[in-house]
Every structure is written in C-alpha cells, then in structure tokens.
Amino acid sequence: MKNIVIHLINNIMKIETYQKLTLVFHPTLLLLFFLRKIPLSWFFELRLAIDGIDRPYYAYCLFQAALEAKALHLKKISAIEFGVAAGNGLISLERLSKQVTHITGIEIDIYGFDLVTGLPKISDYRDLPYIWKKGFCKMNVSTLRKRLKRSTTLILGDVKDTVPIFLERDFSPIGFIAFDLDYYTSTKFALRIFHTIENNLLPRIFCYFDNIIGTDEEIMCEFTGEQLSIREFNNIHKNKKIAKISGLYHKRIIKSTWSDMVYVMHSFKHTLYNRYIYPSEDRQDNLN
C-alpha cells in the first residue's frame, strides 16, 4: 500500500504530467482542432513537443525517420520493435505510423520480433539476473494477431536466428528500431540487423533503447545490459556508430528521461549519408 501511495504521489507530482494534461486538453486548443483550424500535422507536432502523445519516444523517432526519408526522396521505410510481449508497443507503433504517414506521405512497414515464450535463459551477469527471469513477458500470439493490422508482421523466434533470416528478405530501408529485449545477449544479436547492405538502412537510423534508464533497484550501467551491447557494437564497427543525440534532453520542452534513451545509428559510409537534406532556400534564409 505504501509503495502504491508513493508511486501515485510521484506520478501526480511530476511537472511534466501536469503540463501534458493542461496543454493537451486546453479548451482553446481542442476547440481549434475540432473546428479544423489546426492542421493535423501541427496538432501532432504540438502534442509531440509536449509529450502529450502515446509513447512520445516512439513518436519522435518515427517522425524524424520519416522526415529523413522524405528529405532523401524515399517513399517507404520500415519500423521495427525488438521485444513485443503482449504487443502494447507494437500497437502504439501502428497508431503512430498511421499519423506519421498522413503527415509526411512516407509509408511505413512494421515488424515485431519476439520469442513468444518470454525472456530466454539468462547467459551471465551481463543479462542482469538480479532483475530479469527466464519466462517473463510471454506473448499470446493469437490474441495479439487479432489486435494487429494486417500490414504489421510478427517475426517469431530467437533474434539470434530470426535476424539473419530476416536480412535475406526484401524490405524497405529501416528508419526506426525500438530495442526492448531487456538482455545484453539478446540486444547484441538484435544489433546484427545493421550487418546488411546499405539499401536496407537509412543513413541515420533512429533507435530507442528501453533499458538505458531503470529503477533504483535496476542500476543500469555501461558494463551490463543494453549499454554494454551498444558499446561493443561501437568498438567493433569503424564506420557505423550508435550515438546519443547531443542536447536532445535540453532542447525538449518537457524534460523526460526518454531523451537519454534515444540514439541514432550513423552509417558514415552510406551513399546517402552526405546528401544535403535541407530544402536549399529555407536553410539559406535561416543562415542569413
């Protein structure tokens, strides 16, 4: 009971929650929206700016990936969730992708990777056995399939096996990946998605890692879990680096922890990496 009260107070006291509610449900804003005086794109961007949207970190990454694709004159991208479980994240991704496509014109294919039987056997301390256990987060495949749209593809099995098989398929360039596999080992195998030809990747891929910041008991750090898999990836790859976006936290109106969980995989040797992305006149105006 004490914990529930502390949890409630923590949530109620969060300034960001208060701001979200007052701003998103501000009567003037809602009235303008319903009178269709605010275009959907503005409404989406406004909600995104103040975290007044479901999974703002998915929304931010997906929207930025679609804008990148648009600037590079691409028509379609892929968005992936590693670790689906009951499917709440995948369903948010579906909803968001509908809005992002409407606003940007970029079509989005969605893929969800999962083992079905929950978390696999733990390898060693790097998988954090003090907070995870084999079998956590099982998936009910038939229930989930009923909730999903037909355009979303579930890729079932251990990512160690399914990622290399997936890479043999034809798919649109990957623009966004949500990593939520909990373990170091699983994330390490999932990161092999980047071992592919450049046509399968945007030059800069937005990544959200769900286990970068944890609870006080979880004590996430760079020597275990997702952070270790990112560090090892960067050590191995000379021309591909996974890096945080400098200053993202400070730029956001609402200071949320998720900005420290967003990374970008830079593919420096990608043919499109150096392509200028601003419409020239706009940029010129800003610089003058």
Ligand SMILES: C[S@@+](CC[C@H](N)C(=O)[O-])C[C@H]1O[C@@H](n2cnc3c(N)ncnc32)[C@H](O)[C@@H]1O
């Ligand atoms: C925390 S849950 C995902 C929750 C989901 N992203 C959400 O937001 O609702 C973690 C999932 O990762 C999956 N997983 C962990 N290691 C895996 C592996 N090696 N291969 C495939 N799936 C794995 C588990 O089956 C589990 O369903």
